[in-house]
Amino acid sequence: MDTFTARVLSLILALSVMAGAALLVVRGEPPRATPPAPGPHDPAAAAPEPSRSPPRRQVATEEAPPPAGLLYKCRGSGGTAYRDQGCQPGEQVLAVTRPSPTGDPAAAQAELARLKARVAEMADERRAREAAAARAAPRRTTVAADNTARCEALLQEIAWIDGQLRQPHSASQGDWWTAQRKEKTDARFSLGC
Incomplete structure (x- = not known):
């Protein structure tokens, strides 16, 4: 048998062992050994055991809630x-x-009142934060409107510098243009463009 066939057979064997173990786990019960078949020398097999009580009639009962x-x-x-x-x-x-x-009803009522007061306090804090943010929003939009023109001008200057950097130039001139571009980019960042 060549090594490839041996590997394939060992892989199939390993997978079948894992599949069998998974089925065993899914069923949740260990394998049962079958009882030996009654032989001719077994006296219990020769005569069936008579029933000691009359057969019971099974009544369908509803389970109590x-x-x-x-x-x-x-x-x-x-x-x-x-x-x-x-x-x-x-x-x-x-x-x-x-x-x-639950313990003491009075203690539960006191805890409920304390929690309701805390919820109201947190709601007041949230309303105050929202009001402060609403008051600050118009100032931000005014500043943003003032910066829009400056941001656009900086963007055009950066585009012009990029065009200059694409042209043939000396190393020192390239360094100077790169420094100028960095300054303009930093200015845009500080303005929040």
Whole structure:
């Protein structure tokens, strides 16, 4: 057998082992050993065991609704879910918990009042920030309008310098044009263009 065939066979064997392990995990149960078949020397196989009780008739009973206040942790095909009505058919119950009862009602009311006051305080702070931003916005637009003409002029100067740099020139002249271009670019940046 050549090495290529051996590699292919070992790869197929490894993949089949992994697929078998994955199926085992998905099913969630270990492989079962089959019981030995009853032989001719087995006395239990010769005579079936009689039933000791009459067959029971199975009655379809509805499950009682779960008591209120319970939380169910259910795992199904869609993942894990927390429910207050019990798990759906086909889901596995992982945990059932009863929420802790609230303590003193007066303390809960005081905490609620404190939280409402904090929310109102935060809303006032937000309104103050928005008002300050609204007052500052007209100044920014005025400054921006004043800078627009200067930004456009700087952009035209940079374009002219770029044109000069594309022309034949000496090294010292190129350095000077590059320094001028950097100054104009820095000025545009400082103006916020």
